[in-house]
Amino acid sequence: MSDVKKVVLAYSGGLDTSVILQWLRETYDCEVVTFTADLGQGEELEPARKKAEAFGIKEIYIDDLREEFARDFVFPMFRANAIYEGEYLLGTSIARPLIAKRQVEIARETGADAVSHGATGKGNDQVRFELGYYGLEPNIKVIAPWREWDLNSREKLLAYAEKHGISIEGKQEGGSPYSMDANMLHISYEGGVLEDTWTECEEVMWRWTNSPESAPDEPLYIDIEFQGGDPVAIDGEKLSPAGLLGRLNDLGAKHGIGRIDIVENRYVGMKSRGCYETPGGTILLRAHRAIESITLDRESAHLKDEVMPKYAELIYNGYWWSPEREAMQALIDATQRRVNGVVRLKLYKGNVILVGRDSSNDSLFDQTIATFEDDRGAYDQKDAEGFIRLNALRLRIAQRRG
């Protein structure tokens, strides 16, 4: 184990990664570079710097990745209308590849030969981090302390922290009873009472969104403008990717939008219950489908729907940095050039209600053809007879066979 010289640690500043920091130095006798990312999780990052300094860390990276996250990860994924297992909007899954990429870059910049993360050996995040590491830097050494050490109970961890003078403020009694992950796309909750799949989750668990019950009694109408499949403005105001997602989050959170409670299938083989709140993403998915509904060709749309489950699975399982994800992205992106226009939504107590959609140059909705009124010959109803008869031909031949 002594062959590690310098390790880049994904460091949040919290208890767990602080213990890891210390454990890495002690176990590997190596230098540690800390990396703390602002993905819009809504926490101050300066405390992480202070803590790292207190550990005597010399190379401390604190990066604001919010725009890159929204632009290059969240938005491409939403072009695909990606949902895992019919419900989950992949809020954690989509953040891990960016953290992994940045860790590898920092390893190159600092001459580090290893990377490390704080994910356990039971979950999906270890896979997402490490497939990123290996996919981007095949010879890097990966250290996953939770799979190596013997601090596998809360008591041992706290004892180790105490022994090394690591602050455990509020971790013993208060603090969240849930395992959480937060970024500008979502907050997730796992563990604790959620491990009984029959128990209703407590209102107090949710940190971000209003409940539908406590959301305003007045609905809110908003317009979202899309260009090339990506949202670019809200109510006529152009916004950066992170700015726009943030705005949608504010509106969604206020109106009680985006909570789900699911049992999902982890890549490592077990089922696990997770609760998620994804206020802006929930609005965005509905809006994106709506703008596609008038601008995207039927067969392109169906093709996207057919490949989507696999695409979502790839992201869930950690294969963002894979050639197959890139190939599928090429397919998806090839369909989005004309996905331009505006969608109007009504937000009300947990509901995202579609109200209208329009596209000045790119709509494929042709009222002259679709009308229930006299279409003046735009469509010849007699064509339908041949259409049906030839589509029925193989069925008729089969039925005649008896």
Next chain:
Amino acid sequence: MSDVKKVVLAYSGGLDTSVILQWLRETYDCEVVTFTADLGQGEELEPARKKAEAFGIKEIYIDDLREEFARDFVFPMFRANAIYEGEYLLGTSIARPLIAKRQVEIARETGADAVSHGATGKGNDQVRFELGYYGLEPNIKVIAPWREWDLNSREKLLAYAEKHGISIEGKQEGGSPYSMDANMLHISYEGGVLEDTWTECEEVMWRWTNSPESAPDEPLYIDIEFQGGDPVAIDGEKLSPAGLLGRLNDLGAKHGIGRIDIVENRYVGMKSRGCYETPGGTILLRAHRAIESITLDRESAHLKDEVMPKYAELIYNGYWWSPEREAMQALIDATQRRVNGVVRLKLYKGNVILVGRDSSNDSLFDQTIATFEDDRGAYDQKDAEGFIRLNALRLRIAQRRG
């Protein structure tokens, strides 16, 4: 055209099919058998009988198909979690094959050589009816008046009715401005102001559900029990398929559940806007996914998700009575044997909120493995290292290639 002797008409008793009835007799000089189905559309059917009698029809069929519809059409479709284009629950699509099948049966019983329906040449329903007719009785003569006659404006139709003494009660001024279809799964609305995709639909349009705003302020909790992938009881009370769907409709309609407003891609090649209310179906879909989430194996679930868009497309396009739909149904049904258990939901102002799910004998959720606490060796975290390393191997080799 004189070769038709007897035709079985799908007859609602309304103006359009009454005109068709008369037009068929006049045009083909043939006998007409009327067939009126109770699919839970919530209308009295006896008036249809009276009207048919007034026309002098001798063979009048009025059938209650509600249980067959729920049991053999709606429920099998919901086993697949079928959704068309991400939104539409296929309420009209799934009813047409049953009507077609019954028409063909009646044709055999009455010695009729033709069947007829009132769907226009622009929509999907003509395809769904006729693929059913041809698929079940390949040599049957199909008459689609809307594609043949010249009554292609409202005025001409009304003039024809008046000329033949057909009641046009309320059709001239009052009546719905929408083209509607109703059965126990849904009501659909098309046409009228909906032909402008930007215009918000009016509250007065919706006939069935409360709006989220007008729904009760108190949430309702309900338990749905599943056996073999189908719902069998609500709050512990066993119900027949139609009884159960009806109960869910009542609850959903009260709580403002199941409205959508979409632009969809018709099989005949145009985009069309449709508004749908599917109160019970919307609850059922959420509940079915939830019971699957703890009882269905991951890869079976993903396989279902991958084939679902095509399955939904088949039903939308009218291919219920096709070998490919049957083959896909075999796949789907093969996964449902252990989909047993109870789901608890909370209904509130348009929201179907999942609260809990449990299965006494068939749950695959294993708390001893999934726990965030000490699992006492149920899962060896070290296994994850090899799992990740071999999954990463191809990515590493590719990256080394440079």
Next chain:
Amino acid sequence: MSDVKKVVLAYSGGLDTSVILQWLRETYDCEVVTFTADLGQGEELEPARKKAEAFGIKEIYIDDLREEFARDFVFPMFRANAIYEGEYLLGTSIARPLIAKRQVEIARETGADAVSHGATGKGNDQVRFELGYYGLEPNIKVIAPWREWDLNSREKLLAYAEKHGISIEGKQEGGSPYSMDANMLHISYEGGVLEDTWTECEEVMWRWTNSPESAPDEPLYIDIEFQGGDPVAIDGEKLSPAGLLGRLNDLGAKHGIGRIDIVENRYVGMKSRGCYETPGGTILLRAHRAIESITLDRESAHLKDEVMPKYAELIYNGYWWSPEREAMQALIDATQRRVNGVVRLKLYKGNVILVGRDSSNDSLFDQTIATFEDDRGAYDQKDAEGFIRLNALRLRIAQRRG
């Protein structure tokens, strides 16, 4: 029908299209522009010019499209390893979109308002032509004489020809008894004795390839070099796309390669027997798969295999000029950048035997890892334990459920 002023006819110079030429003028009282394409079918095209001139045609287009055909149609399709129904290499299907495109271009150049082709109303080619016309020029008038006229027997056609002084040289007794199509990718045969699916096709039918029996007793070794998924050289000699495909055809035809005899499913709903000889394409498919086998990532390859049947179906059905084909092409092409290297094949009496494959810069075959000898730690066999255990976890949990 008198609204057609000028029509661009896909004109071969043969009897059928000569009759069509005359019939178009007579029926529509319109000008006719003839278009004859050299797609490598191996016929002189100047006779077509002479015949058109003899009809008094003023605008005669004779275009050599061989390079465009190979480069922009055949090669992109082979990147996908496209095969229809497990056997058919789509030789006719892939030529129609190019003819359609060129006809539309000529219509624009000559101010024509209509296009016409000689395909019957029973086959796939009418669909392929017309989907191309409509997809590229939505308002064009399409004339399909075989669906309009009453010359629906051989006798009537010949009588019409005779009446109008159209040469029927050899059509009455001699000539092929088969319906044929030829281009530089293949020759197809349909009809005649092939309509009995049990009858063996006659050796005399095949126009191009040697039979395996009559092929040389000496095998031939050849090397094919690929760049970016396309073949670029044979035995070290760089060749243009058409040149290379022609060379493969010569070699394949000599060595008895590429005959198939199938019953296929037409898009219009019937089954039809077709015999095809595709000497160069058969070699190319095998070679392309082989170079992919060492340069393409596993999951990219499997993804391609999963979408291939749909891609092939699209081309077979005539949807080359569709957004869904383009989206799938984007996926396919995204995988081909590193598909570089050389494949060695042995051709012998109908067999295309793979002998070797190599890629100096892009091989993903890693002998140090794959070796059955001591790999000196390149691969840690212990990793497999965790890999298997986690992949088995869901199966174990399911089995424990009993």
Next chain:
Amino acid sequence: MSDVKKVVLAYSGGLDTSVILQWLRETYDCEVVTFTADLGQGEELEPARKKAEAFGIKEIYIDDLREEFARDFVFPMFRANAIYEGEYLLGTSIARPLIAKRQVEIARETGADAVSHGATGKGNDQVRFELGYYGLEPNIKVIAPWREWDLNSREKLLAYAEKHGISIEGKQEGGSPYSMDANMLHISYEGGVLEDTWTECEEVMWRWTNSPESAPDEPLYIDIEFQGGDPVAIDGEKLSPAGLLGRLNDLGAKHGIGRIDIVENRYVGMKSRGCYETPGGTILLRAHRAIESITLDRESAHLKDEVMPKYAELIYNGYWWSPEREAMQALIDATQRRVNGVVRLKLYKGNVILVGRDSSNDSLFDQTIATFEDDRGAYDQKDAEGFIRLNALRLRIAQRRG
């Protein structure tokens, strides 16, 4: 490690599994039950019994599994037309699940608590065995000596054998330089000179089939009869599943059929070269596709083609005993009921040439419709116009958008 009491070993009687037998006893101080399966590999099994007895083994199982293998494994797989990566007929992959199942049964019969196999930690077979073990008996202990011991070079293995008096007859100098696997579906070759992907494999390597060059100069015609998608007779003679596959093997081997040389993607992440000879299977695949071509509906056939790559991947990766394979099998089997009839083939120097196919009661080939002659109204060519126009509608609308 001392907790193993009795282990069921998949025992071939060869050097490797003999060393494993001894190593298991020495390492685990446990009883060993040997299990030797006759899968038609063409070796005497009695020597394995003798060797086991010489080791003092008390519980020796030698089972003839040939009929079960052909009937319940090979034939169901061929119903799917399964091919891995376009070439490989899965000869090894399909045998492992049966061996695993039988080992688990024997473990239950003998009260054994563990199972063991001789596959290395680099290949697919370990996965196939162990997913079978775990999927059928979730709590069984699995021992994979190649991943545990330190006998990881040929020298060490031989030294260990010598030390324990295990016969190494011919293993030091003679013997095959290849890693081989044989059963009644195929023989595989890996390793040795094949590790250079450019080197042509030697003629002497192939143990079973004639080369095309040395195959008879006279072609052979055979008829294969199918019932329900499975072959049941050759040239009119009813044969058992194993009997039929054996007969096809004899004929194919004589006529030089079924050799391939590929680089494949292993589930564990590396590329590997394998040479395979599958004489009977190669004939069977061609024949099965041919009988399907006249008896199977188009969309069912295309659906099968679309799911086939995933089905083949599942079997290759070892997931025979999985719910997703069973669900896909349900889909496949649901299509095969009417796949009845006869196929005529011509075998000649490596070629399997399709000559005819017929089905007295189940053919969907309708000559009256398909004919190029006058069809007397069986098919109305005018139907094609509407068919094309509606299929083109979305393309036209899109093109008009500009």
